Amino acid sequence: MLENLTQSFSKALDRFRGPGKLSEEQVQEALREVRRALLEADVHFQVAKTFTSRVIERLIGQERLDGVTGVQQATHAFQEELTRLMRPEQEALPKNPGHPMVLLLAGLQGAGKTTSAAKIGLWLKKRQNRNVLLAACDLQRPGAVDQLQQLGLQLGLDVHAEQPGPGVDPIGVAKRALAVAKKGRYDALIVDSAGRLHVDAALMAEIQGMHQTIQPDATYLVLDAMTGQDAVESAKAFADALPFHGIVLSKMDGDARGGAALSIREITGIGVSFLGTGETPTDLEEFDPGRLAGRILDLGDVVGLVEQAQEAVEEKDRTQDYMRMMQGKLSMEDLLDQFRMIRKMGSMKKMLGMLPGAGRMSGLLESVDDSEFARIEAIILSMTPKERLHPEVLDGSRRRRIARGSGTEVSDVNRLYRSFQQMQKQMKSMGKMFGGGRGTKRLLKQMQSQGGLPSMPGFPGVLPPKKKH
16 A cells, blocks of 8 residues: 555655755755655645645754754654645544434445445444444445445344335435334444535435435545545535545455545545555444554554554464464464464555565565465365374375365475474473463463463465475
8 A cells, every 4th residue: 555655755764864964955856856755655745745845944044953963853744744634623433323323324436335335334343342243335336235234144243125116216215214223222224325426416316315315424525545546536526416425445456546635635624534455344433543654664563563463473472372382282283373363453564564574575565475384274174183182293295195185285285294293392492481381371461461361373374495406
């Protein structure tokens, strides 16, 4: 996400390295490069101009602070102004909603409203323990109703749906869905509305009628981040017709140049509430301008990485994993559980991209292959339950059978087994260092008191690189 913009900012910041205070020439030259990068990222020209002007005012003639480098001063200024540029005036969710809390989603066809409705529903269910009802009110696009029903079934969310036909219209469906939500004592109702290929009078009349009928606590405009300034223009057209609480910016994981995220609030006055960062239902973030600014400036998003890890595994499960590990009792079954936990967090490339300095490792990130997980999982699943719990029984014939069953080579099975043995020995040695059972328990309690346990060592690092012939 935003790789090109990150690289451009990194180049600009490199100009501030060196002794002495920041000169006007130095600042102007670097900011010209930043302005060009912003325009190439499809940021609105007025926003690019405003941003660079504010940074220039902060930096020109500023005295070097003791112990602070020029690049640190510039980075601080860039981060603060980026955050200011994107900071929404309202929180992601309405402050004092009714019961149920009614959320209405609007936007053009193809922006990702239906998947966003499901993602927000899952986010409310997991983060706030809310009982959510989805309403399929997009009767315009073929398959939209079925799509939301399938998503609801997959995610464990109830869906109010009526098949298009005589007497069935979006406003009526929304009204009946609200009645069902009230009767069923749901905490939240999320209404998916119809879109069009472009803004037109019929679309606006329909969404305005729905808004008037169900009186939502918050209306969100769903925009495709990949459309750049077109998304900003769509937002301006919709804002003239409806009062929006916030924006859901979808497809931020694709070839998005980032212009919409940086421009939208400054141009329309509507802040971003949520970011869609991937294709899976869990790929939704509550928008935090400071964290996004950190990603753009290659400072990473460790907070986001920790949140994903916490969602992927329960603390009590991690404690049990570590107890077995430090006693040298780790099995292939445990290893399989860890790979699955990491896969829950998202793609490895995405996770590594959230680390500070990831922008300078763009070549390495491109080589990260998530199919390695599938290959290792296939090998372990081709083992019998006994072999997973007692890998020491894996003789030559068993390894050949596992290789055939997993579609891999015997050398792949051997590599996994050697890596597993090495990790087992390392963890057993650590357990002895801390004095066995009681010492290990004290260590685990200390780690928990300091912010929780990290995930069990898994991939990358479990397998040595495969040799090329």
